[in-house]
Amino acid sequence: xxxxxxxxxxxxxxxxxxxxxxxxxxxxxxxxxxxxxxxxxxxxxxxxxxxxxxxxxxxxxxxxxxxxxxxxxxxxxxxxxxxxxxxxxxxxxxxxxxxxxxxxxxxxxxxxxxxxxxxxxxxxxxxxxxxxxxxxxxxxxxxxxxxxxxxxxxxxxxxxxxxxxxxxxxxxxxxxxxxxxxxxxxxxxxxxxxxxxxxxxxxxxxxxxxxxxxxxxxxxxxxxxxxxxxxxxxxxxxxxxxxxxxxxxxxxxxxxxxxxx
Numbered sequence: 547x548x549x550x551x552x553x554x555x556x557x558x559x560x561x562x563x564x565x566x567x568x569x570x571x572x573x574x575x576x577x578x579x580x581x582x583x584x585x586x587x588x589x590x591x592x593x594x595x596x597x598x599x600x601x602x603x604x605x606x607x608x609x610x611x612x613x614x615x616x617x618x619x620x621x622x623x624x625x626x627x628x629x630x631x632x633x634x635x636x637x638x639x640x641x642x643x644x645x646x647x648x649x650x651x652x653x654x655x656x657x658x659x660x661x662x663x664x665x666x667x668x669x670x671x672x673x674x675x676x677x678x679x680x681x682x683x684x685x686x687x688x689x690x691x692x693x694x695x696x697x698x699x700x701x702x703x704x705x706x707x708x709x710x711x712x713x714x715x716x717x718x719x720x721x722x723x724x725x726x727x728x729x730x731x732x733x734x735x736x737x738x739x740x741x742x743x744x745x746x747x748x749x750x751x752x753x754x755x756x757x758x759x760x761x762x763x764x765x766x767x768x769x770x771x772x773x774x775x776x777x778x779x780x781x782x783x784x785x786x787x788x789x790x791x792x793x794x795x796x797x798x799x800x801x802x803x804x805x806x807x
Contacts, residue, residue, distance in 0.1 A: 582662025
């Protein structure tokens with residue numbers, strides 16, 4: 547019985563992102579674990595405790611993403627795997643999913659793959675469903691609760707948050723799910739866990755080990771460059787008046803003049 551969490555490191559939401567004249571992007575600080583992934587990792591640890599399953603944490607990315615792996619190990623994941631090589635430079639979500647699916651297949655006998663709801667740096671979850679498609683597994687997004695999971699019978703029942711309310715879904719395993727904040731309270735590393743994670747072996751799997759060629763990972767969408775957004779220019783006019791009623795009347799006149807009203 548095996549649960550895999552796929553994580554990624556992202557710029558801190560408080561970081562100031564800048565682009566220089568050559569199109570190089572920087573944010574003045576180290577990467578942090580994707581906030582949504584904290585819930586995914588915690589859910590894997592909870593399943594490990596309840597069902598005695600193996601919990602693996604995986605990232606598709608260069609060495610700067612290894613901090614996210616250490617976070618998972620520090621709170622209880624059994625092993626961590628990094629997937630990366632030059633063929634994945636500039637990858638899009640499809641190449642990401644291709645590599646993720648190949649790594650999951652290499653692990654073998656995986657019952658459940660857990661993602662965080664989305665990647666905070668691009669506000670997208672398409673990689674979740676592309677990974678499920680590559681695996682040929684069911685995908686269940688925005689999971690708020692796992693009601694029941696039977697690794698022997700290969701079934702899972704979850705509650706999904708949808709526009710209409712809560713949707714209860716039963717599916718066969720193996721499956722891919724993405725989880726939202728309602729699912730748990732994230733666990734945080736202990737000092738002992740951090741020290742243990744720092745010493746842990748984290749295998750690096752490249753495309754050759756996964757049986758993937760450069761063509762398999764070729765991104766149909768290419769990023770040709772970055773540039774800063776143009777600065778917004780605007781003027782602020784303070785509306786004076788002897789009373790609130792006078793200020794409101796002046797504001798209404800100006801809105802009518804600008805044809806806003």
